[in-house]
Structures are given as C-alpha cells and as structure tokens.
Amino acid sequence: MKKVPVQFTLNGEDKAEFVESGATLLKALREKIGDTSVKAGCQQGTCGSCAVIVDGELRLSCLTLAERCDGAAIETTGGLAHGEVLHPLQRAFNEGFATQCGFCTPGMIMAAKALLDGNPQPSREDVVEAISGNICRCTGYEPIIQAILAAARANSLSAA
Amino acid sequence: MELRKEYFADERKDDLKEIGQPRLRSDALGHVTGTTTFFADRNLPGLLHLKMVRSPHHHARIRAIDLSEAGRHPGVVRILTADDVPHNVYTILTLIQVGPEDETVLATDKVRWKGEAIVAILADSERAAHEAAERVKVDYEVLPAVLSIDEALAPGAPIVNEYHGQNYYRYDSGESRKVRFGDVEAGFAGADHILEQTYGSGPIEHAPTETTGCIVVPEGSGRYTCYTNTQAMFFTLDNTSIILQMDGAKLHMVGGTVGGGFGGKVDVIVEPIAILGAKLTGRPVSFIYSREEEMQISSPRAAEKLVIKDGVMRDGRIVARYVKAYIDAGAYSRHSPYGAQKSAAHFPGPYTVPNVWVDSHCVYTNRTPSSAMRGFGVTIGDFALEVQMDKLARLVGMDPLEFRFVNAYRDGDMKAHRQPTEGAALIECMQEAARASNWPVSEKYLQMSSARREG
Amino acid sequence: MGLGLKTFPTLAAAGEALAASATARYLGGGTLVVRSANEGDVRFDTYVTASEQALTDITVADGRATIGAGVTMARIVREPALGFLAPVAKAVGGAAIRNMATVGGNLFAPVPYGDFAVALLALDANLDIDGQPVAASTFLAGRDTTHARALVRSVSFALPVDGTFKFAKASRIRPKGVSVVTIAAVVEERAGTISSARIAYGCMADRPIRAPAVEMALVGKARTAEGIAAALAVATEGTTPPTDAIASAWYRSEVLPVHLKRLLLSA
Numbered sequence: 001m002k003k004v005p006v007q008f009t010l011n012g013e014d015k016a017e018f019v020e021s022g023a024t025l026l027k028a029l030r031e032k033i034g035d036t037s038v039k040a041g042c043q044q045g046t047c048g049s050c051a052v053i054v055d056g057e058l059r060l061s062c063l064t065l066a067e068r069c070d071g072a073a074i075e076t077t078g079g080l081a082h083g084e085v086l087h088p089l090q091r092a093f094n095e096g097f098a099t100q101c102g103f104c105t106p107g108m109i110m111a112a113k114a115l116l117d118g119n120p121q122p123s124r125e126d127v128v129e130a131i132s133g134n135i136c137r138c139t140g141y142e143p144i145i146q147a148i149l150a151a152a153r154a155n156s157l158s159a160a
Numbered sequence: 161m162e163l164r165k166e167y168f169a170d171e172r173k174d175d176l177k178e179i180g181q182p183r184l185r186s187d188a189l190g191h192v193t194g195t196t197t198f199f200a201d202r203n204l205p206g207l208l209h210l211k212m213v214r215s216p217h218h219h220a221r222i223r224a225i226d227l228s229e230a231g232r233h234p235g236v237v238r239i240l241t242a243d244d245v246p247h248n249v250y251t252i253l254t255l256i257q258v259g260p261e262d263e264t265v266l267a268t269d270k271v272r273w274k275g276e277a278i279v280a281i282l283a284d285s286e287r288a289a290h291e292a293a294e295r296v297k298v299d300y301e302v303l304p305a306v307l308s309i310d311e312a313l314a315p316g317a318p319i320v321n322e323y324h325g326q327n328y329y330r331y332d333s334g335e336s337r338k339v340r341f342g343d344v345e346a347g348f349a350g351a352d353h354i355l356e357q358t359y360g361s362g363p364i365e366h367a368p369t370e371t372t373g374c375i376v377v378p379e380g381s382g383r384y385t386c387y388t389n390t391q392a393m394f395f396t397l398d399n400t401s402i403i404l405q406m407d408g409a410k411l412h413m414v415g416g417t418v419g420g421g422f423g424g425k426v427d428v429i430v431e432p433i434a435i436l437g438a439k440l441t442g443r444p445v446s447f448i449y450s451r452e453e454e455m456q457i458s459s460p461r462a463a464e465k466l467v468i469k470d471g472v473m474r475d476g477r478i479v480a481r482y483v484k485a486y487i488d489a490g491a492y493s494r495h496s497p498y499g500a501q502k503s504a505a506h507f508p509g510p511y512t513v514p515n516v517w518v519d520s521h522c523v524y525t526n527r528t529p530s531s532a533m534r535g536f537g538v539t540i541g542d543f544a545l546e547v548q549m550d551k552l553a554r555l556v557g558m559d560p561l562e563f564r565f566v567n568a569y570r571d572g573d574m575k576a577h578r579q580p581t582e583g584a585a586l587i588e589c590m591q592e593a594a595r596a597s598n599w600p601v602s603e604k605y606l607q608m609s610s611a612r613r614e615g
Numbered sequence: 616m617g618l619g620l621k622t623f624p625t626l627a628a629a630g631e632a633l634a635a636s637a638t639a640r641y642l643g644g645g646t647l648v649v650r651s652a653n654e655g656d657v658r659f660d661t662y663v664t665a666s667e668q669a670l671t672d673i674t675v676a677d678g679r680a681t682i683g684a685g686v687t688m689a690r691i692v693r694e695p696a697l698g699f700l701a702p703v704a705k706a707v708g709g710a711a712i713r714n715m716a717t718v719g720g721n722l723f724a725p726v727p728y729g730d731f732a733v734a735l736l737a738l739d740a741n742l743d744i745d746g747q748p749v750a751a752s753t754f755l756a757g758r759d760t761t762h763a764r765a766l767v768r769s770v771s772f773a774l775p776v777d778g779t780f781k782f783a784k785a786s787r788i789r790p791k792g793v794s795v796v797t798i799a800a801v802v803e804e805r806a807g808t809i810s811s812a813r814i815a816y817g818c819m820a821d822r823p824i825r826a827p828a829v830e831m832a833l834v835g836k837a838r839t840a841e842g843i844a845a846a847l848a849v850a851t852e853g854t855t856p857p858t859d860a861i862a863s864a865w866y867r868s869e870v871l872p873v874h875l876k877r878l879l880l881s882a
Contacts (some may be wrong), residue, residue: 030201030203031203034203035194036194036197036198036200036201036202037193037194037195038194039198039369039370039419040200041369041370041371041419041451042369042371042451043450043451044451044452046451047369047451049369049370076194077192077193077194078193078194078195080193080194081193086192086193089192090192090193091192093188093191093192094184094185094188094189094191094192095184097185097188099185099187099188099191099192101368101369101370101417101418101419101420101421102187102188102190102191102196102417102419103198103368103369103370103419103420104369105191105192105194106194109192135369136369137366137367137368137369137420137422138420
C-alpha cells in the first residue's frame with residue numbers, strides 16, 4: 001500500500017505522519033496519532049460520533065480522506081481541555097448529565113463547539129439543528145440540548 | 161427534582177443522604193474529555209482483522225465451501241471454518257440448564273437465517289479481509305423459509321431448527337409456559353362484555369452507537385486477554401470456555417465500558433471466534449461489527465404476537481383474562497426461551513384478575529435470532545395490555561385511568577402466579593400521574609391506597 | 616490491494632483516469648464513495664478527484680445561476696443570491712454532512728437520498744458534462760447506464776420568479792431525517808390561474824422524477840383546494856416508490872398527495 005506524508009495541526013500541535021493513501025482521517029487520528037477521542041460509530045456518515053472540526057468546519061472524519069487534510073487545522077474533543085480546566089461545553093455536559101454511555105459525547109461536543117464558535121448565543125432551535133447529524137441512543141437529547149444552552153450562557157457571562 | 165414525600169410517608173425514614181441529591185456521574189469526566197477507554201481504543205502491532213462470510217439466504221443447505229481462492233489472497237493469514245471450532249454447537253443459556261444446544265458458531269451443513277456466520281477470514285487489513293470474503297465460494301441449495309410466527313406454526317411448515325424438531329421450544333411444561341388461575345371459562349360466562357383482540361410487533365434493533373466487538377491479545381503466559389463490550393461478562397466467559405473447550409483461567413475478559421447496549425450485547429457472538437483466531441495465529445485479533453452488521457446481524461428484540469381476551473363487568477371489574485403469547489426467537493434460542501417465560505410471568509399485568517389463563521410460546525422462524533432488549537418478553541406485552549385496558553374502558557364507558565384504579569393490584573391480593581402481592585404502588589403512581597397531568601379523577605380513587613382495600 | 620487517491624488539476628484529466636480504469640471512482644465530498652469503501656465495497660481501488668477551480672464556483676448573473684459540482688450544501692446555504700435554495704440544502708444531512716456533501720454528488724445519491732437533485736429537476740436544470748449541456752431529467756434517466764460514470768462540472772438553471780419555487784421534505788423524525796417523500800415545485804401564476812408548473816418527486820421512484828400528469832392537471836387552474844383537486848387525484852401516477860427502512864411503498868403513496876396539497880397551497 002502506498003504511503004503518503006500528511007502534516008496538519010491537531011488541537012494546535014504539529015503532527016506529521018505517513019498514512020496509507022485512501023485512509024480516512026478517522027483511522028489516521030485513531031490508529032496513527034492515537035487520538036481515540038474520535039469514535040467510529042457507523043463509518044457511513046449517519047451517526048456523527050467521529051465528528052471533528054477541520055479549518056473551522058465540522059466534518060465527519062470517517063468520510064474524509066486523511067491526505068486531503070494536509071496543512072489543515074484539526075480540532076477534536078481530546079484536545080479541548082486546557083490541562084485540568086474543562087472547556088465550558090465539557091463542564092456543561094459533565095454537570096448536566098448530558099452523557100450516559102459516553103460514546104457519542106466527543107462528536108456531540110464537536111458539533112456543539114462548531115455551533116458556538118459561529119453563533120455564541122444560539123436559540124434552542126439552532127442547537128437542535130446543529131446536533132441533528134449526531135445520534136445519541138441513551139439520553140433522549142434533552143440533557144444535551146440543555147448543556148449546550150448552558151455552555152452558551154456561561155460563555156456570555158465570562159465574556160461580559 | 162421534586163420528591164413527593166407524602167406517599168408511603170409512614171414506611172420510610174426521611175433521612176436519605178443520596179436519593180434526591182444531585183451527584184455527578186463517576187464516568188462522565190472521562191466521557192466529556194474523550195479519555196474514557198472503550199474496547200476498540202487500543203492500537204496493537206500485528207493486529208489481524210476478522211470479517212465474517214455470511215449467508216445471503218434465509219434458509220439453505222450448504223453443499224460445499226471453496227476457500228482456495230480466498231486462502232491465496234494477499235494479506236489473508238488464516239480462514240476459520242466449523243472444523244476449527246472445538247465445540248461448535250452451543251446455546252447460551254446452557255448455563256442455566258436451558259437446552260438443547262441448537263446454534264452453530266460457524267455453519268456446517270445448513271444456514272437458518274440471512275446473515276448466519278459461515279467462514280471467518282483473518283487478514284492483515286480490513287480491506288484484504290473484505291476482498292478475501294468476496295472470494296469465498298459457497299454452494300447453497302436454497303430451502304423454503306418461514307418468516308413469521310403464523311407461517312412457522314402452520315401445519316406442514318418447514319422445520320427451522322432440527323435440534324428442536326418442531327418450530328417451537330418445548331418446555332418441561334409442554335409447548336408453552338402456562339399460568340392457570342381460577343376458572344377462566346366460568347369468568348367469561350359471567351361477564352357482561354367480552355373483548356378479544358390480537359396485537360403484533362416487529363423486531364426492534366437496539367442500534368447502539370458503538371457496534372458489537374472485541375479485541376483479543378494472546379499473552380506470553382498462554383492466556384488470552386479479550387477486550388470486549390459485552391454486557392454479560394460471565395455468560396461470555398463461561399460460553400467461550402465451553403465453545404473453545406478452554407480452561408476459564410486462560411480467558412481474561414476485560415470489559416466495563418459499553419458504548420450503548422440496551423440488551424443488544426448480551427449474546428456471546430464475537431468473543432469465541434476472535435479468541436480462536438488469536439489462538440490459531442498467535443496474533444492479536446479484532447472482530448468489530450460494521451454498522452450494517454449491527455443493524456442486520458446483531459439480535460433484535462423479538463417480534464411478538466399476542467391474543468388477549470378479557471371478560472369485564474359493567475362496573476369495570478375484569479373478571480377473566482386469557483392470553484396467548486408468541487415470541488419469535490428467530491432461528492436459534494439465544495435468550496428467547498427465557499423471554500417467553502418472562503412473558504408468561506408478566507401477565508395479567510399489574511391488575512388483580514380472579515380468573516387467568518396464559519400460554520406463552522417461544523417460536524422458531526428463519527429470521528435473525530432475537531434476544532434481550534430492555535424488558536424483553538414484557539415490554540410488548542405491556543403495550544398490548546395497556547391498549548387493551550383503554551379499549552375495555554371505552555367498552556364499559558369508563559375513564560381509562562379510573563378503569564385502572566378499579567383493577568389495580570393491592571397488597572394482599574393473590575396474583576395469578578399464587579404469590580400474594582407485596583409492596584404495590586400502582587395506585588399511588590396513578591394518583592401522582594393524575595395530579596401531575598391535571599387528569600380529572602373522582603375523589604374516591606384519590607382516597608385509595610395500595611396498602612389496604614376500602615371497607 | 617489497498618485503496619489509493621489520485622488528484623488531478625482538471626476535471627478532464629480526472630475523466631481520462633476514470634476512463635482508463637474500471638476500478639477507479641470519482642471522489643467528490645466523500646459522503647457516498649468513502650462510505651462504500653468503509654462498508655467493504657471492493658469493486659474499486661482508486662479514488663480519482665480534481666482540483667479545478669470551476670468545480671467550486673457559484674455564478675449568478677442575467678437571471679441564471681451556475682453552481683460548480685463541487686459546491687457543498689453549506690456553501691449553498693450561505694450564498695445570498697441562492698436564498699430560495701437554502702431550505703433545500705438545509706434539508707440535506709446534519710451540519711457535518713452539509714460541509715462535505717456536494718451538488719454533484721447529490722445527483723448520484725441513491726434513493727432515499729438526493730433531495731437537492733429533486734430541486735434541480737423541478738428547476739429544469741442543465742448539467743455541464745464534458746462541456747455539453749445535458750438536461751437533469753436526461754441525466755437522471757441514464758444515471759446508472761449511459762451517465763453512470765459521467766463527470767458533472769456544474770449545474771445551471773434559470774432563477775425562478777420570486778415565490779414560485781416550493782420545496783417540502785417529509786421525514787419521520789424532527790427536526791429532520793431521511794426522506795419519506797421530497798417534493799420540489801416551480802409554479803407560476805398569471806391572473807389568478809396557474810400558467811406553468813414543474814413538479815419533481817424524490818423517493819417516489821428509484822431516482823428523482825417529474826410528475827407530468829400533475830403538471831398538466833394544474834395548468835389553467837386556480838391555486839385553491841378546488842383548483843388543485845384534479846392534480847392531487849393523479850399525484851401518484853407514474854410513481855414506483857421504494858419500500859425501505861424509512862417507509863413502505865404503500866405509505867409513501869398514501870402521504871404524497873397530503874404533502875403535495877400542503878405544498879401547492881402554501882404561501
């Protein structure tokens with residue numbers, strides 16, 4: 001199998017790897033770089049568990065080829081906290097019981113972050129729309145919606 | 161959160177320290193930081209990928225399997241067939257004396273459902289395993305299939321599973337699990353109205369976000385470490401030990417974090433064959449269902465058919481309840497003989513009925529084997545019962561909630577299974593439900609208590 | 616044999632590579648073809664893609680819009696000049712899918728997907744294939760035969776008169792899900808009667824189709840409950856809806872006239 005060099009930043013850190021041509025970003029992150037916060041739920045683009053942010057846009061790493069991310073800035077939930085200090089979304093998910101089995105959580109937080117990065121004060125409808133590509137089979141979504149709205153409120157308080 | 165402490169106030173000391181207090185989940189910090197380790201979150205050098213060749217037919221005889229081309233395919237390390245499995249015919253509940261063994265780990269002469277495992281490919285990459293799987297040639301003689309409970313029980317239906325000899329499970333009580341209480345025919349004879357209805361449900365897939373799977377590592381000590389997302393660790397350990405004829409001490413099962421289960425991960429399907437692969441190749445093996453496999457191959461909740469016949473008086477009292485329940489096990493038993501037994505145990509529901517007759521059947525069809533799912537054997541029965549309760553209420557011209565107050569079981573009532581009712585709380589739950597939803601209920605029902613009957 | 620990716624500077628060069636290899640597939644946004652590879656489709660071993668600028672251009676001028684085949688659904692949503700198409704693009708997938716899924720890919724999306732293609736059909740769009748204009752209806756009819764390996768550079772269509780384009784997608788979950796039925800319509804009115812109508816369905820056949828019987832029955836009628844009654848009576852004519860995990864053929868046929876009525880009578 002042909003290997004190709006790929007270089008990008010992951011949560012602000014430079015990464016350079018040889019990946020198999022045609023390999024997905026999901027596989028590259030999990031198996032080459034070791035960021036297993038990115039989850040393989042369906043690998044067909046329906047569940048959102050593998051969602052990451054590439055150059056500011058939410059993407060599904062299972063359907064994105066790693067070599068097409070050369071030079072990109074990639075964000076994952078694995079790099080969201082600053083040491084012990086949680087991102088407001090992480091804090092809100094933790095305190096608001098927005099996780100149960102936890103498998104959808106990293107992708108859900110990425111979808112929420114992509115929303116809040118562009119729309120710091122979303123309506124409930126905005127939140128529902130933003131996570132409509134992410135499947136959670138445990139919570140029934142309500143705690144997740146509330147956690148994202150709580151994180152948005154916390155952001156506006158800290159900005160004030 | 162609101163606690164309604166006025167109910168059962170005399171039965172409880174009000175010194176609870178945890179109940180009613182918000183507490184963080186112990187595992188949530190790992191979840192929100194993406195550091196929780198799920199079984200697949202490990203990279204192992206030399207990992208082999210296992211892909212299953214599956215039956216495209218609902219029911220077929222296997223005439224021949226040709227592995228020659230697949231075996232030569234680049235990247236293929238080993239192909240497993242039924243001959244490699246030490247104890248190939250098993251049944252999960254043998255651990256609680258449910259038999260006979262009726263399911264093959266890898267098919268031999270027959271496949272009984274579309275998706276049944278036949279041959280396991282072990283290859284260096286997923287791609288190579290997929291390519292080799294395409295090159296396995298299986299010669300089938302397609303057989304007529306039964307795809308519903310009614311077809312399976314029709315006279316002259318093809319036999320789905322020869323280990324049973326007929327298309328239903330034979331209990332020590334006969335062709336069904338039975339409940340007999342009072343005289344149901346006398347009850348019907350004395351009833352003001354009789355209502356018989358048939359209810360049905362289709363299979364339901366749990367669809368956990370994390371698919372079923374395991375990763376097995378052969379250790380230098382001769383043990384096999386199996387990282388698995390099973391919900392049934394000891395069923396898995398014991399059944400794997402039986403299937404592989406391997407001392408349980410050699411099997412180190414590591415579980416704990418499950419990315420959604422809902423009962424869908426209690427069967428013992430991926431671990432035995434993955435451990436066998438690791439044993440025969442000496443390399444770590446990963447066997448993880450694709451999403452398609454999770455939806456089509458993993459066992460769903462059983463389809464059910466329920467016939468409920470009730471005798472009811474004008475004042476709302478149910479005087480006789482007759483239930484015929486049929487649970488579609490699919491092609492193999494898995495947990496369904498137990499599910500059908502639970503179904504029998506659940507009727508007539510949380511109501512006191514003096515005359516009860518229940519037959520609950522576990523039926524075999526050429527469908528995907530069904531198994532556990534959140535209250536299996538009970539949930540669909542409750543759906544049917546509560547729809548029936550609404551219809552009965554309408555029939556006698558009562559409010560559906562008040563109709564349930566009339567029939568609710570209370571402490572001391574003899575249940576159909578001849579266990580006196582203890583700790584009932586249905587009356588109080590309905591009182592609170594009426595209050596919370598502003599559903600008007602006569603004062604006499606609000607004065608009722610589960611602890612004692614009026615007068 | 617693993618997979619590989621080949622990137623070409625022009626669509627023409629990518630087309631040559633595709634023509635030269637039966638085991639090569641064109642890679643747009645990846646939501647169809649990478650999905651196939653992930654699911655174990657071993658019929659192809661090479662992704663071919665092109666970086667040509669025209670693939671991601673949007674031009675709106677002189678009453679006509681031209682959209683590069685590589686333009687994503689998210690770009691459509693953000694494009695002010697294509698505001699009438701924003702609800703269509705928003706109906707496709709979640710946020711991540713919309714950042715990846717392309718206009719060109721949607722033309723190839725198998726049922727029950729392909730909502731954007733339904734809109735293109737109602738807009739009577741032309742596709743640029745090898746520099747030649749091909750009607751969307753012609754392309755869709757030959758999607759798995761003559762045009763199975765066609766490379767679409769762009770789609771273009773006349774901008775509909777304000778308020779004449781209508782779109783509805785019925786799903787079984789909120790806020791959105793996979794389509795039960797999708798309907799797009801361009802209905803023009805003059806002096807209180809319908810002067811022209813183009814109606815397209817998704818999920819009422821194995822690909823997006825027009826509804827000529829409905830179109831004919833609408834022309835000359837008022838856009839009122841009475842006026843459209845004859846059109847609704849022939850709503851399912853010529854349809855062969857699929858049965859899948861989302862809905863049965865029977866259910867699709869039952870709900871189509873309901874959604875068509877609501878759509879036609881909407882403001």
